Amino acid sequence: MNTPPAVPVLAPLAPPAPRARLSSDDRRRQLLSHAIALFSKHGFSGTRTKDIAAACGVSEAILFRHFATKEDLYHAILDTHEAAAGNDEWLAEMQAMAKRRDDLGFIRCLLAQILKSFREDTAFHRLMLYAALEGHSLPGIFHERMGSQMLEFLRDYVVLRQREGAFRKGDPDALVMLLASPALQYATSKHIYGMKTISRPEKEIAEEFAKLLLAALHPNKETSKKTSKRKA
Amino acid sequence: MNTPPAVPVLAPLAPPAPRARLSSDDRRRQLLSHAIALFSKHGFSGTRTKDIAAACGVSEAILFRHFATKEDLYHAILDTHEAAAGNDEWLAEMQAMAKRRDDLGFIRCLLAQILKSFREDTAFHRLMLYAALEGHSLPGIFHERMGSQMLEFLRDYVVLRQREGAFRKGDPDALVMLLASPALQYATSKHIYGMKTISRPEKEIAEEFAKLLLAALHPNKETSKKTSKRKA
DNA sequence: ATTATCTATAGATCTATAGATAATGC
DNA sequence: ATTATCTATAGATCTATAGATAATGC
Numbered sequence: 356m357n358t359p360p361a362v363p364v365l366a367p368l369a370p371p372a373p374r375a376r377l378s379s380d381d382r383r384r385q386l387l388s389h390a391i392a393l394f395s396k397h398g399f400s401g402t403r404t405k406d407i408a409a410a411c412g413v414s415e416a417i418l419f420r421h422f423a424t425k426e427d428l429y430h431a432i433l434d435t436h437e438a439a440a441g442n443d444e445w446l447a448e449m450q451a452m453a454k455r456r457d458d459l460g461f462i463r464c465l466l467a468q469i470l471k472s473f474r475e476d477t478a479f480h481r482l483m484l485y486a487a488l489e490g491h492s493l494p495g496i497f498h499e500r501m502g503s504q505m506l507e508f509l510r511d512y513v514v515l516r517q518r519e520g521a522f523r524k525g526d527p528d529a530l531v532m533l534l535a536s537p538a539l540q541y542a543t544s545k546h547i548y549g550m551k552t553i554s555r556p557e558k559e560i561a562e563e564f565a566k567l568l569l570a571a572l573h574p575n576k577e578t579s580k581k582t583s584k585r586k587a
Numbered sequence: 588m589n590t591p592p593a594v595p596v597l598a599p600l601a602p603p604a605p606r607a608r609l610s611s612d613d614r615r616r617q618l619l620s621h622a623i624a625l626f627s628k629h630g631f632s633g634t635r636t637k638d639i640a641a642a643c644g645v646s647e648a649i650l651f652r653h654f655a656t657k658e659d660l661y662h663a664i665l666d667t668h669e670a671a672a673g674n675d676e677w678l679a680e681m682q683a684m685a686k687r688r689d690d691l692g693f694i695r696c697l698l699a700q701i702l703k704s705f706r707e708d709t710a711f712h713r714l715m716l717y718a719a720l721e722g723h724s725l726p727g728i729f730h731e732r733m734g735s736q737m738l739e740f741l742r743d744y745v746v747l748r749q750r751e752g753a754f755r756k757g758d759p760d761a762l763v764m765l766l767a768s769p770a771l772q773y774a775t776s777k778h779i780y781g782m783k784t785i786s787r788p789e790k791e792i793a794e795e796f797a798k799l800l801l802a803a804l805h806p807n808k809e810t811s812k813k814t815s816k817r818k819a
Numbered sequence: 820a821t822t823a824t825c826t827a828t829a830g831a832t833c834t835a836t837a838g839a840t841a842a843t844g845c
Numbered sequence: 846a847t848t849a850t851c852t853a854t855a856g857a858t859c860t861a862t863a864g865a866t867a868a869t870g871c
Binding site for chain 2: 376397398399400401475481484485489490523525526529530532533535537538539540541547548552553555559560563564566567568569571572573
């Protein structure tokens with residue numbers, strides 16, 4: 356039996372990565388990144404600053420050097436996080452579908468984007484849900500920033516297609532919610548709550564939803580006998 | 588401007604009430620009741636045992652006399668809380684609709700129940716969402732207890748109506764999710780996240796959804812020209 | 820006599836800061 | 846020289862308990 360040095364003076368073998376001095380910006384980014392991961396898992400009050408620092412391999416003092424308070428860190432996440440990853444691309448695709456009046460393609464594209472977003476950016480959506488429940492302002496701003504843009508776009512298309520007689524009459528906001536809700540519900544159950552939902556692959560589910568939604572929106576010949584008393 | 592007592596408290600909610608020695612059972616009930624309110628507002632880790640005790644006007648020691656740990660209190664909420672308020676009544680109504688093959692009535696009844704549940708038992712649903720996010724077992728058990736019963740019932744009706752040719756073919760689980768999701772999404776946005784959603788009254792929204800969903804489910808004459816290759 | 824309740828406090832944990840230290844850039 | 850980092854710790858807060866006190870039931 357030998358005696359291993361309890362305190363290595365200059366450890367040639369560094370098991371717990373001894374030094375990794377990052378630039379201020381890089382460290383800040385790293386802190387934000389791990390903070391997002393932890394806040395999304397445990398919520399604001401369920402996350403300890405100690406754990407965030409530990410995830411980055413630094414002391415808490417470092418964290419508080421970059422963010423004066425835990426709240427500041429939380430708000431910084433909002434300002435930083437761009438959930439709009441590949442959003443422009445998607446919006447362009449949607450606009451192309453709209454221009455061709457390809458309703459099925461339009462719906463498919465919408466559903467695919469929702470599912471993709473929850474699948475690939477689960478942490479972000481968990482963060483939003485926590486923030487909404489905890490009453491923080493993130494989801495409000497999120498919806499103003501990128502959500503309302505998308506909602507407005509959807510609404511405009513629905514109104515357009517209603518005017519053209521291709522979509523059933525009714526509150527456009529209700530139609531928009533109908534379009535988005537099955538995918539949102541499915542994605543939330545599966546990716547956020549980790550429920551064992553429908554076992555079939557996402558693509559098939561989306562396709563089912565798309566066909567059903569199209570049927571819901573297309574004016575049915577028989578049920579349109581009574582012109583509703585809606586005001587112009 | 589808060590205090591929505593989802594479960595009626597026995598004590599007349601008197602903050603500066605000097606003495607109010609309750610029986611063990613009554614105090615326990617009161618603690619559970621206020622705990623539900625607070626956990627539903629702030630989540631498990633966002634709620635302090637001190638605040639629960641204070642809401643009941645007693646010291647923390649009393650709380651820990653009734654529940655050994657904070658976790659125990661949280662689990663006790665699960666065992667206690669019956670979200671099935673007026674659930675049997677509703678199920679009976681649904682079965683009556685089913686017997687008459689009143690699809691529109693069936694859907695209306697479903698949507699009304701979902702909206703009512705979120706409107707009247709907001710705290711419970713917030714609790715479920717928090718628990719799901721925080722990874723506690725409550726929502727799992729909840730779904731096993733009353734959720735799956737309802738889901739099974741819905742699924743059975745969908746399958747039945749598909750066999751009768753009244754509902755479009757396709758994955759029954761997808762149809763069930765389609766039926767429930769707009770109301771769930773709407774109710775969650777409005778009652779849980781407090782968003783300013785569609786401004787019109789709930790009843791009108793529900794009616795819009797019902798009509799649209801019925802259209803989605805009824806097999807369309809024109810689009811059913813190609814018999815799908817689904818196995819029997 | 821029983822028991823619901825309180826006061827007081829232990830022990831752990833959590834956010835945040837002060838002051839020292841060591842790696843980097845010039 | 847600058848600054849990213851650490852150690853150590855203050856001060857607050859939070860869960861939980863011990864022991865004393867007072868209201869109730871018999």
